[in-house]
Amino acid sequence: MSENVTLPKQQGPTDKPAGEPLLTVEGLTKHFPIYGGFPFKRQVGAVKAVDGVDLTVHAGESLGLVGESGCGKSTTGRLITRLMEPTAGKITYAGRDITRANRKQLAPVRSEIQMIFQDPYSSLNPRQTVGTIIKSPMEVNGINPPGGRENRVRELLETVGLNPEHYNRFPHEFSGGQRQRIGVARALALEPKLIVADEPVSALDVSIQAQVVNLLQKVQDELGIAFLFIAHDLAVVRHFSQRVAVMYLGKVMEVADRDSLYNRPRHPYTHALLSAVPEADVDTGKKERIRLAGDVPxxxxxxxxxRFRTRCWKAQDKCATEEPPLVQISGNREGHLTACHFPEEPSTEARTEDVVMDPALAALEEEHGSDD
Structure with missing residues (x-):
């Protein structure tokens, strides 16, 4: 197998957001209470998993959400889909405030916002057939597509690259990649406008990841579905997403279009994350590896x-007393937002080509292209 292969630049999505804002998140917060004391328990603290997140997803675009494990990415996705109740903040979908909507009010929205879960093994009911799993959302929402539900399920199986004859099989009869395709088919069953993909390829072998990423790309291109693509693999995010948001310890540190963020990162944390991505030529020695001191607080x-100041090499007294707002700073492209008092100077040497895929993933990407 060859050395790290450069991610083909021409295969990424377009850079500009498509359409009007479909989803707007303002000050989204989720605190999990901590109880202690004896004999009477009381709240003694809270885990601030998500602490004031602002995001916008346009109709038909894909927004990548990246960051270290435990930064609050998955919790943010579950809050947006209302699988969790937010502590504070506002979620606006298609002009409607769904932050505190009850079950009845959420019913028409549920069919438009779907989720692809991280683990393709635990997200499928092992006692139900594939047909029942994919058909269930239609039954719950009272949807009767032309030709019947079974025919629709078989069409969806074919859409995600599976055999329609797999309708009566059980999840244990499929591989991890095939199970994730079933999860994609289930998410597509209600023809959603927004899909929250929570690390959809992280649990898969690298040889399968490109197939699933290409499948999602094909779905977006053909159906115009917006994606919130949650992941920690920066190469995969760059390939799939038009814009990227970087999270750290429950906060969004930087938001920009794909090429602007990967070529000209302004937040030190983003710079550190990108420095850890393998180089196209490991022998050049040109790329400086930034090693962050200490652990995540x-x-x-x-x-x-x-929140990043305890590990930041640019931190000053102001960083400890004032929280930097997420705003556009001088020298940034329009729409490039950074939450830093002392942002990095844009590098003229940074290149998109420095972001590479795993060799196996890149080879499979080249073999299958976007026709998977």
Whole structure:
């Protein structure tokens, strides 16, 4: 197998958001209470998993959400789909405030916002056939497509690259990649306008990841579905997403279009994440590897001011007393937002080509292209 292969630049999505804002998240917060005391328990603290997140997803676009494990990415996705109740903030979908909507009010929205879960093994009921799993959302929402539900399920199986004859098989008869395709088919059953993909390829072998990513790309291109693509693999995010948001300890640190963020990162944390991505030529020695000091602080007691300051090489006194707002700074392209008092200077040497896929993933990507 060859050395790291450069991710083909021409295969990525377009850079500009498509359509009007479909989803707007403002100040989204989720705190999990911590109880202690004896004999009477009381709240003694809270895990600040998500602490004031602002995001926008346009109709038909894909927004990548990246960051270290435990930064609150998956919790944000579950809050947006209302699988969790937010502590504070506002979620606006298609002009409707769904933050505190009850079950009845959410019913028409449920069919338009779907989720692809991270684990393709635990997200499917092992006692139900594939046909029942994919058909269930239609039954719950009272949808009777032309030709019947079974015919629709078989069409969806074919759409995601599976044999329609797999209708009566059980999940244990499929591989991990095939199970994730079933999860995609289930998400498509209600013809949603927005899909929250929670690390959809992280549990798969690298040889299968490109197939699933290409499948999602094909679905988006053909059906115009918007995606919130949650992942920690920066190469996969760059390939799939038009815009990227970087999270750290429950906060969004930087938001920009794909090429602007990968070529000209302004937040030190984003710079550190990108420096850890393998180079196209490991022998050049041109790329500086940034090694962050210390561990990620506890979300129970995050640092004051900027949450990244305890690991940041540019931190000053101001960083400890004032939380930097997420705003556009001088020298940024329009729409490039950064939450930093002392942002990095844009590098003229940064290149999109430095972001590479795993060799096996890149080879399969080249073999299958977008026809998977």
């Amino acid at each position: 506890s979300p129970v007691n995050p640092p004051s001011g900027c």
